[in-house]
Amino acid sequence: MKRAIAKTNDFITNKAIAIKSATSNNRGEGYIDTAIKILISVVLGALLLAGLYMLFGDVVMPTLNERITDMFNYAG
Template identity: 50%
Template sequence: MKKMMKAIAKKFAHMGSNAKRVLSNRSGEGFVDTAVKILMAVVIGALVLGGLYLLFEGTILPTLTQRIKEMFNYKG
């Protein structure tokens, strides 16, 4: 029983030192870095979607509608 109690005390001491080490660690990613990354992802995504919209609106859709009209306007 004493062995088990010592093992548990040792485990708790190890967990406490690990928690202290993790909480005192100053390296890592902060809130500002994460916010900047999210903002960059949103802006880049909006640019990509805007470019695709312009591509579809100006190039693909007019030729597609023209082809559909030609396909249904068949006079044989």
């Protein structure tokens, strides 16, 4: 009987150690970390794209149209 109790006690102790090591393990990258990285990338990309659209719409395109008109203005 003592041998069965000792064997059960060892089994429970080993399982408790395995569970503790699994729950305290912080080696892997979690889903939350990955989701936050993707969200930050998407937001920064959208801001960059909006800035480029604003720059091209207000600054580059009118100047480009003016220069092309001046280049092909044969009247003088």
